[in-house]
Amino acid sequence: MSAPAGAPLGAPASAPADAPPTRSSDRFWRRNRRGLILLPVAALLAFGAASGRLVQVRTQVDYSEVHWPDPQGWVGVTEKLTGQEYRVRLVTIRTVREVFDYSTGMRTAVTIPERSDLWQIVMDWDGPSGGTLVCRGIFLRDSDDNRYAGKLPGLLDGRGQIEPVNPCPTGAYGVDPDNTKRAASTIVSYVVTPQGVRPDRVEIRTTAPQVIAVRVAG
Amino acid sequence: MRVPAVRLNPRRLAGGVSSGVLLLGALSVGLAIDKSSDDGGRATRAFVRTAELGQETVTGYAKITALSVDGGRRLVELRTPQATPGLWVVATVRWESVGEPEYPGRVSILAPDGTTYVHAALGGCPGSNPGIPVICRFQFEVDPDDLPGAIVEIAATDFDDRWTEIVHIDPAITTQMVQTWRDRDELPLAPAEPAAPMRTLR
Numbered sequence: 001m002s003a004p005a006g007a008p009l010g011a012p013a014s015a016p017a018d019a020p021p022t023r024s025s026d027r028f029w030r031r032n033r034r035g036l037i038l039l040p041v042a043a044l045l046a047f048g049a050a051s052g053r054l055v056q057v058r059t060q061v062d063y064s065e066v067h068w069p070d071p072q073g074w075v076g077v078t079e080k081l082t083g084q085e086y087r088v089r090l091v092t093i094r095t096v097r098e099v100f101d102y103s104t105g106m107r108t109a110v111t112i113p114e115r116s117d118l119w120q121i122v123m124d125w126d127g128p129s130g131g132t133l134v135c136r137g138i139f140l141r142d143s144d145d146n147r148y149a150g151k152l153p154g155l156l157d158g159r160g161q162i163e164p165v166n167p168c169p170t171g172a173y174g175v176d177p178d179n180t181k182r183a184a185s186t187i188v189s190y191v192v193t194p195q196g197v198r199p200d201r202v203e204i205r206t207t208a209p210q211v212i213a214v215r216v217a218g
Numbered sequence: 219m220r221v222p223a224v225r226l227n228p229r230r231l232a233g234g235v236s237s238g239v240l241l242l243g244a245l246s247v248g249l250a251i252d253k254s255s256d257d258g259g260r261a262t263r264a265f266v267r268t269a270e271l272g273q274e275t276v277t278g279y280a281k282i283t284a285l286s287v288d289g290g291r292r293l294v295e296l297r298t299p300q301a302t303p304g305l306w307v308v309a310t311v312r313w314e315s316v317g318e319p320e321y322p323g324r325v326s327i328l329a330p331d332g333t334t335y336v337h338a339a340l341g342g343c344p345g346s347n348p349g350i351p352v353i354c355r356f357q358f359e360v361d362p363d364d365l366p367g368a369i370v371e372i373a374a375t376d377f378d379d380r381w382t383e384i385v386h387i388d389p390a391i392t393t394q395m396v397q398t399w400r401d402r403d404e405l406p407l408a409p410a411e412p413a414a415p416m417r418t419l420r
Contacts, residue, residue: 110418111416112419116350145317
């Protein structure tokens with residue numbers, strides 16, 4: 001059986017005299033059924049061909065949840081696994097010429113590459129006693145959106161570990177939420193950047209996808 | 219023999235034209251989405267960049283310069299020589315991260331016949347902060363016969379080449395160079411270090 005010339009594809013050659021009248025929507029589906037069947041197949045092929053691009057898009061999306069400080073400067077974050085609440089406040093950020101060496105407990109001069117600066121970041125922490133907030137590092141982000149890591153082995157001269165193992169307070173540093181000024185809750189970190197960098201914010205990466213972002217004033 | 223006259227059905231013609239318009243519209247939408255998702259050059263694209271020794275290649279994740287490729291029979295690292303029935307090859311690379319603190323995910327030597335020698339780069343290069351270059355050295359234990367014409371491949375990731383830039387550096391290794399390396403007893407391997415001179419803050 002073949003359709004007469006000019007008839008739509010798939011249309012019957014002739015309709016029986018007793019057939020019910022076809023509606024226009026029926027005609028649409030009948031006329032375009034080949035295309036409609038091929039459409040999902042073509043879509044699947046297109047997605048398959050672009051799978052590398054999809055991977056690229058996914059990996060470039062930042063799923064982090066950024067937390068910003070309140071008017072008093074405190075930034076709150078809830079540890080997702082335990083539900084414990086922590087607060088952090090940026091006390092000072094400045095370029096320095098010596099560091100606190102965690103391996104010796106002393107202040108020591110440090111050697112860094114020429115045309116670079118050593119930034120000291122001091123932060124107050126406020127968290128539940130015995131709580132542990134996992135940190136994946138401290139970063140400095142400048143006004144040009146460059147991100148600098150606080151821990152890069154081999155960059156300094158090997159005189160000692162100038163970065164705390166965990167830049168967040170551990171259980172030993174847990175303090176009463178009302179007592180936010182205990183020295184044990186003050187964490188000092190260091191970041192090496194090129195000279196001339198203007199810090200925009202300090203980022204503390206905790207349990208993914210959370211990021212505590214503390215805006216640098218001024 | 220009569221040739222049947224070709225008659226244009228206006229409805230079919232209109233359908234074809236509208237299908238074409240719809241197709242062009244869909245392509246335009248796709249192009250608009252592609253253009254609007256531009257991230258200012260930070261995105262890495264799947265392609266290979268080629269360079270020679272000493273030539274800087276700027277990728278989406280780092281500025282990369284292969285400074286030298288050297289070889290010898292015994293690799294001397296931390297005063298402990300490592301012998302091999304083949305040859306040790308050390309590639310010295312200047313690495314300067316772009317935008318983010320990055321480090322090379324995979325560094326390989328590709329022989330002309332397709333043989334790949336992979337260096338576990340995680341321990342070989344700590345990476346750097348943006349704007350602070352480091353000198354990294356990568357060692358490979360290779361078959362000397364695979365070296366003439368081999369290239370050094372550097373990639374940001376070690377799991378999927380389709381979404382990263384890959385740098386191919388041709389160190390122009392010749393048979394004569396390989397023979398020289400065969401005659402060399404010890405090949406020193408220094409750890410990674412900052413590229414710029416160091417200064418002590420006082």
